[in-house]
Amino acid sequence: MIASEVRLAPLAFLRELFEAAVLAAQPEHTLAPFLPERSKGRLIVVGAGKAAASMARAVESHYGDAVEGMVITRYGYAQATRHIEVVEASHPVPDQAGLNATRKLEALVTHLHPEDTVICLISGGASALLCAPCPGISLEEKQALTVALLRSGAPITQVNCVRKALSSVKGGRLAARIAPAKLTTLILSDVCGDIPSAIGSGPTIADATETDPSAILERYSIPVSDAVRRALTQNKPVPALPPNQTFQIVGSAEQSLKRAQAHAARLGVPAVILSDRIEGEAREVGKVLGALAQRSAAHCEPFLTPIVLISGGETTVTLRGAGRGGPNTEFLLSLALQLDGQPGVYALSCDTDGVDGSEDNAGAFITPDSLERARKLELNPALHLEQNDTYSFFQKLGDLVLTGPTHTNVNDFRAILVLGPDGAEP
Numbered sequence: 232m233i234a235s236e237v238r239l240a241p242l243a244f245l246r247e248l249f250e251a252a253v254l255a256a257q258p259e260h261t262l263a264p265f266l267p268e269r270s271k272g273r274l275i276v277v278g279a280g281k282a283a284a285s286m287a288r289a290v291e292s293h294y295g296d297a298v299e300g301m302v303i304t305r306y307g308y309a310q311a312t313r314h315i316e317v318v319e320a321s322h323p324v325p326d327q328a329g330l331n332a333t334r335k336l337e338a339l340v341t342h343l344h345p346e347d348t349v350i351c352l353i354s355g356g357a358s359a360l361l362c363a364p365c366p367g368i369s370l371e372e373k374q375a376l377t378v379a380l381l382r383s384g385a386p387i388t389q390v391n392c393v394r395k396a397l398s399s400v401k402g403g404r405l406a407a408r409i410a411p412a413k414l415t416t417l418i419l420s421d422v423c424g425d426i427p428s429a430i431g432s433g434p435t436i437a438d439a440t441e442t443d444p445s446a447i448l449e450r451y452s453i454p455v456s457d458a459v460r461r462a463l464t465q466n467k468p469v470p471a472l473p474p475n476q477t478f479q480i481v482g483s484a485e486q487s488l489k490r491a492q493a494h495a496a497r498l499g500v501p502a503v504i505l506s507d508r509i510e511g512e513a514r515e516v517g518k519v520l521g522a523l524a525q526r527s528a529a530h531c532e533p534f535l536t537p538i539v540l541i542s543g544g545e546t547t548v549t550l551r552g553a554g555r556g557g558p559n560t561e562f563l564l565s566l567a568l569q570l571d572g573q574p575g576v577y578a579l580s581c582d583t584d585g586v587d588g589s590e591d592n593a594g595a596f597i598t599p600d601s602l603e604r605a606r607k608l609e610l611n612p613a614l615h616l617e618q619n620d621t622y623s624f625f626q627k628l629g630d631l632v633l634t635g636p637t638h639t640n641v642n643d644f645r646a647i648l649v650l651g652p653d654g655a656e657p
Contacts, residue, residue, distance in 0.1 A: 241648050242596055244498065245579040246632070248491040248539065248646050249593075253583050255490035256419060256482040256639040258282055258289040265479045266293050267415045271346045275412075276300035276315050277336050277405075278352030279361040280431055281584045282419050284310040284317045285638035286352040291315060301339060302352060303332045303360045308636045323589060324377050325362035330370055333363040333400060340405070343412035351405070351414060355421025355584060355640035357431025358391050363399045365466045367458045373397060376455065383451035384549030386510055387422060389442075391432040395468050396444040397459065401432035402468025406476055409435070416478035421584075421642045423508035423544050425483050428468075436478060438468035483507070484543035484642045487583065491646065495539050500648070502539035509544035509645075513558040514616060516546050517565025520647060524576050525569070527649045536575075536651030545642050548588070554620020557588025559643055560595050560631075564621045566647075567597045568612055574599050575650035581632050584640035587622075593634045594643075595625040604628055 254260070276290050276298050283302035288310050291298060301316040309317045320329030340349055364373050376397070380390045395402035406414055416435045418427060428438040444463045448455055455463075484507040495502035509516055520540065527534040534540070546558040559580040570576055581587065581594030605612055608627055615624040625631050 241577040241650070242579070242598070244500070245577060245596065245646050245648055247498070248495055248541070249579055249581050249644055251494040252487035252491040252644045253637050253639060255487045256583060256641040258286040258419070258639065259292070261481040262286060262289040262417060263293055265417055265481050266290065267348060267350070269294065269297060270348055270413070272344060273347045274298050275340060275347065275349045276302065276352065277340060277349060278302040279304070279357035280352070280354030280419065281305050281308055281322070281356040281640045282354035282638055283352055284308055284312065286354065286417070286419070287312050287315040287317060290350060290352070301332070301336055303329060303336065305356055305360065308638065310638065320360050322356045322359045323381060324374050325359045325370065327370065329360050329362040333361050337363065337400065337405070337408060340409045343409060345411045347412040349409050349412050349414045351416040351435045353416060353431040353434065354419035355431065355642070357434070358394050358401070361400055361431065361434055365397055365399045365462055368397050368462055372456060372459060376453070376459065379453045380451070382550045383453065384512065384547045385447065385451055386547060387545055388426065388429045389447045391429050392442050393444040393447055394432045395438065396463045396466050398432065400434050403433060403435065403437045403472060404469055405434035406436070406472050407469050410473050410476070414476040417481050418478060419482040419640055420480050420484070421545070421640045423510055423642070425480050427478055427480070435476065437470055437472045439470040482639065482641055487641050487644065488541050488543050491541055491644070500537050500539055502541050503534060505540055505542040507543040509542050509546065511546060513546035513548055513561040514565035517562045518569045521566045521569025524647050524649050525573050528573055528576055528651060531651060534649070536649050538649050540647040540649065542645045543642050548619060550619055552618030552620060554615065554618040555590060555623055556619055556621035557582070557590055559587040560621035560625050561616070561619065562645065563595050563597050564612060564616045564624055567601045568616065572599055572602055576647065578645070578647040579632065580643065580645045582643050583637060585634040585637040590622050591633065592622065592631040594632045595630050596632060597630070601628065601630070
């Protein structure tokens, strides 16, 4: 077998696992069992997120012509619908299009009746796309604060805690507007632990937590205006909702990881799910999982080889440099440096929504010769990592994974294939 075939076979295997994980989270497969029975009154569909358009299509397929409504999705993520309007807006930083669409969505669910039914479709990205600053807060202030939070490396649960305090729709406030109509919220989870009130900042989910958003901003040294400071203390989430409002998680990282694990088994390679909720700095996670893969490759412990180490969750990047990249490529470059050319170890890391951070790639892959190939191109891997310039690194290697919009979102997918001392292929 020629060298290129040796290199491509493991990567094709890893790509298949990623595709299996994405397929498991497609709304066309996940929504139908949780849709409510048709009742009297209007049937209105609203929602937001990177998967909002594909979720809306699945709902239309189920109910036919009986639905109306509007959802908001990221630019480039729209899909054709017949009765549910799809509006595109900016992510991860909100824009005027998102604000205009949210105001229209609010009006759509105002003054409903008890016999009406609302289905709310929420997926990752809704926090930015469903944008309605509370009184006294401008869109520009929300934008600046969002940028600062995303650059800080704060976990998404903390970012969303602040977003709720500055919103007129998040933290259960949209559900309060929908009452007295019946409400079913269907959620594709992109949050570790599948916490409903944190996914998309929970616009239709009660939130009785006492987390202080001001403390989060102080922790990351983010300055705010007096108006923002007042809103953080006064604009509390809705602690409880009426009994006719329910929610259901319809897709999650755990479900997708299990599908990938089963697919690996069908291809004859054992797979272990390390966790579906790995958080923290992407580069630190890369070091830890790299050390685990090294020991397994060299000593067949703690895992016998060949083995695929699968994990999910949402790592973060604290920006220190001025480069381009996202958490998946940052994880992979750190992993490659830790492995240092370890024979027989390949890895892929991608975001299931098709976007790593704010770039056009889902993620990337590494091979045992990644660092060697980089040095032949006069690339300095450690410097690229230091400058948060991991997109450029993998782009120059030709090792980016480009999928385009996947129309779903259940967080990051990581798979490390460890072939063992002899480098036997799957």
